[in-house]
Amino acid sequence: MRKAAVELAGVSKAFGDVYAVRDMDLAIADGEFFSLLGPSGCGKTTTLRMVAGFEFPTAGALWIHGVEMGLEPANRRPVNTVFQSYALFPHMNVEENVAFGLRMKKVGATETAERVKRALDMVQLGHRADASPTQLSGGQQQRVALARALVNEPEVLLLDEPLGALDLKLRQAMQVELKVLQERVGITFVYVTHDQEEALTMSDRIGVMNEGRLLQIGRPEEIYERPASRFVADFIGEINLLPATVVDHYSVRLLGGQVVRGSTGAEPGSEVTMAVRPERLELFGSNEHIADGLNQIRGTVVRRTYYGDVFYYDVDTPAGVVEVKEENRPGVDLHEAGESTVVAWDPSATTVVED
Amino acid sequence: MALPETAAPELELDSRRAESRRGFLIGLPAWAYLTIFFALPLVIVLVYSFATRSSTGRTQLTGWNLDSYRRLVDPFVFEVFQRSFFLALTTTLICLLVSYPFAYYIATRGARLRNILLVMVMIPFWSNFLVRTYAWKVLLGSDGPISQLSQALGGEPIRLLFTNTAVLIGLVYGFLPFMVLPLYAALERMDWSLVEAARDLYADGWTAFRKVTWPLSRPGVIAGSILVFVPALGAYVTPAILGGARTTLVGDYIVDQFLAARNQPFGSALSMGIMLVLLAATVIYFRSGAKEV
């Protein structure tokens, strides 16, 4: 008996000669908010469509709550989808849209009416039941799409970039709303997005995909703090990537010969990349006292950029140009272009990834 | 975890095959119908185009030859094709220019009004073709309302009848619904929120039209253009009645081969020629259309 809400084992999907998804293993727990994150064309939407039943895997198997579903058509799966374009039926009003699934399942008229009303109230659209979807704003359409899926009480809700078409403010508000909603209804959400911020703020766990492969699965902080590969490190947030050579399991040598600490499992002598986030770096004047135990590299400030709440420094070091992010606090020391400085950071902030 | 043997490649292939089979089966009735009642008869014409006309106008199914095709490369035939081609092209362009705003107007009305307006387009065409064309003769004649209006305004009597303008008016009139219907079908369910979104972004109505409405209505434009261009190329009754048949067009040239000269082989070869030209023209049209989108 399998316990996971959704489980994929060795799933691949080919369109002609091109693989959209390769050999994917994934288990999503019941009640989890799981995001698939990756650039466009990485295979995340194809994966979602296989779970929904719009595409069938070329190889591998797929279970939903322990039931093999790989080749089951979409209408026989206990999942519902919120489409990127919402795909609301334009010839039906809001109420008819929401009631569609229940009518197909032959739920009684009274129960249907009740559940539709409840679903619409839940998304605060009870007053627009008679409206045509084309009369609604983007945000309202999004909520109708949500209500239309949730009213069926699916075991798993699939969301394909549902906030992609909304403007920034609305998107941020909806992120919170979605998360709250998910916690309230307790349904498993599988959320596809290319927006790392969305994924980080909402998800219980994230799967990062590229070129059809699932590169890393983990909680948001794991993905952010401990990227397992250069791609994940680069894709999520801002990061400095410096070429390095492994010295031993605890240190690497940067270009210019500087050895810094950072744990790695790679063989000594192998070529790796050292990754460190700009906000974990600190910038000191060349004569300032620096606490022991920090990694250090000397360099010259090339540029300082003002962002209001933060400053960014581009610092030219023998290991490469390094970006440093410093908060704009009262009394902070400003460094000018041309100034000789030392970039320092705690070794725990160093991640060594193999290429 | 062992790989389960379900959902193996063959099974997915099976499901894709099932999907293909479903599509094939949906098309099958029409396919079978057209094969029996169109493709097979077409083969007869193809065969005839290689045959010889007997002295009584029967088609002799012996002594196959390419004579009819040789006649196709005559400069006169080319001239006839060319003339018909430009007439059809002009007709199509005028139809498009008139129909687009018209279909747009209908498509943006309320649902009930929309249906009434659409049917009102078709009603005139359920009368008789010949009678409609004769009615145009009355309108365009030297005693017709246009001429009388001109005289009332102190001008000369105007006779449009037997001119190229009259032919164009007649053709546009006859084929306008063929353009309006597909355009309407394409515009009717246009997502107006897209247009509004575009107006939001571009602010200017013309740009919104060019960037959103027009590309989205393209399938309708293409279908309509074909439905007008093709019959306009073969038209012969309208040019005869309103234009006085003063020049030879492809349509009446072919009709004359079958009905006056009873030269079925040459008529068949001409038909094959016109079909090839039209196929080529539409393929080019589709290609260029696909690129522009």
Added chain:
Amino acid sequence: MSISAGVRPKSPTERMLAGNAWLVYAFFYAPILVLIVFSFNENNNVGIWTEPSLRWYRDVLANDAVMSAIRVSLIVAAISTVVSTILGTMTALSLERFRYRGRRAFDGLVYLPIIIPDVTMAVMLLLFFAQSFQWLDAALGWRPSFGIATISLSHIAFNISFVAVVVRARLGQLDARLEEAAADLYATRWQAFRRVTFPLIAPGVVGGALLALTLSLDDVVVTSFVAGPGSTTLPVYVFGLVRRGVTPLINAVSTLMLVASMVLIAISLGFQRTSRSRVAIREQELEPN
């Protein structure tokens, strides 16, 4: 109710559109007006007005040949419109929504009847029917005869393509996600088609059907070749008249057909309205208050 009507203000563009629409309608109906006026003309000649009279209406009702031609035309138009609309819509679906071996060949086959000159189609269908009837006779001892059946079969053969082209134009811009959404919401293939796809392509289907009807009612050449004893259609009869001069009898026939179609449309529109309001009432009853 429509969004556009409510949202759009009466802009200059809107006024120009309306103006253009009225001009186009004037263009459509100007000859029809002439046609109707001359149907009440005493004179033999379609274009020379003498005095008002109902002579031609009396003649229509008394003329068996014309009445029979109208009957044949309507039967053929009804059969060919219904069959070609169904087959044409299926064709459009098959070509637009599926991928399979031979699809391109099918696409080409569907396109050919549109581009073939009508006289060529007429000749080839006649030869085809003659040949196949001969074979049927030899094989089964059954020889079908030319008539309404052969005319209808021929009209369907060219109408399928016209319907398919119009429906495809509609289907082509329909969001495929809508069908997936229906499947996602437990609709079977058929339910998804009936509840979502079909209502959305309906304007295209109706447009195609109207086109088929028009083509069938206007066809002369193909019909005159594949007709049989007692199955002359109205257009063939009218074209036969030109040798002797067309009389306003045909204007009277056309006027009667116009009136009949307007009445039919008025009835169907009225029916549409009542059935729609009934649905609305039923759905209101469902609402728990």
Added chain:
Amino acid sequence: MNGMRRAAIALMALMLVLTACGDDSGGEVQAADCNVGEIDRTTLNFYNWSDYMDPDLIEAFETEYGVDVVESFYESNEAMLSQLQSGVVYDLVVPSDYMIKIMIDENLLFQLDKDALVNYGNLAEDFRTQPYDPNGDFSVAYQYGTTGLGVNLEAVGEDFVESWALIFDPEITQHFAGGVSVLDDPRETMGAALEYLGYSLNDTDMSHLEEATQLIQDAKAHIATFDSDQYSENLALGEVAVAHGYSGNMIVDIGSADNPENFVYILPEEGATLWIDNMAIPTTSAAPCTAHAFIDFLLDAENGAQLTNWNYYGSPNEAATPFIEQEVVDFYADTADANLEVIEDQGDYEINYTDGLARAKG
């Protein structure tokens, strides 16, 4: 490409098969054998031009013989021919002159049983034998007419030459407001041009035909329309000054003009076309004897007159003359003296007439 080759091979195979089972013409002449008034089938499939037959006559025949006449209509000789060749069953047809010749050559017509036609003697001598049916074995004339010129006296003046120059000589036609109308029919129009040039309308000399083509080309500037349908109406409406066309339409439309006295119908002195539509019985007929009865019925003097009084065409039925309206008799009176020719089918040469007119129009 493989598919192409397969298709080509299939096509060639089909051609071979068709060649093998091809030409089935050239059988024996079939002669009908009927008694006077014999009805071998009580349904008669009558295939005729539209509006050419008085419904009252049909009814009278049906009552007298207890036969059900099913009428069908065609709009061209060629459509009718194609139908018969394809085995569509009609019992009685009304082809024009040249078409009778073709149908005889193609063995599509019964040799008539003259013994069953007791009224055959009513037929005028001139109409019993014609070049297309030299012994009158296969056809009986139904109605006839001529092809000439309708002239608007107001536009042309009272004084004019009765010649094809009225449509072909630019020196003359340039003065006509509205121009002239010429038939859009290869044989008629090329024939008129040939006659104007002094040749027969059945001339088959290519150089003469080229002259005729050139003549039409030069005259084209003042030819407003090539029209086989609406010429008489255009004439009566004043749209054209002179119209080339068939007598029947001319008489009807001139009669219905505002001022009929302003119009005349003339037969050019160089010669003009006489055309005759004929009743004939296809070999596929299921009721040849009923068809004979019908032909004989129409050969009756009073019935023949009733037909002409109804459709205003010339009657070949000599005995009917006393019963025909004087107006119609007068109209056709001068045909007897005119220089008239019947269009004959010219076999392989036919295609040149069609081509000649197409090229003349450009």
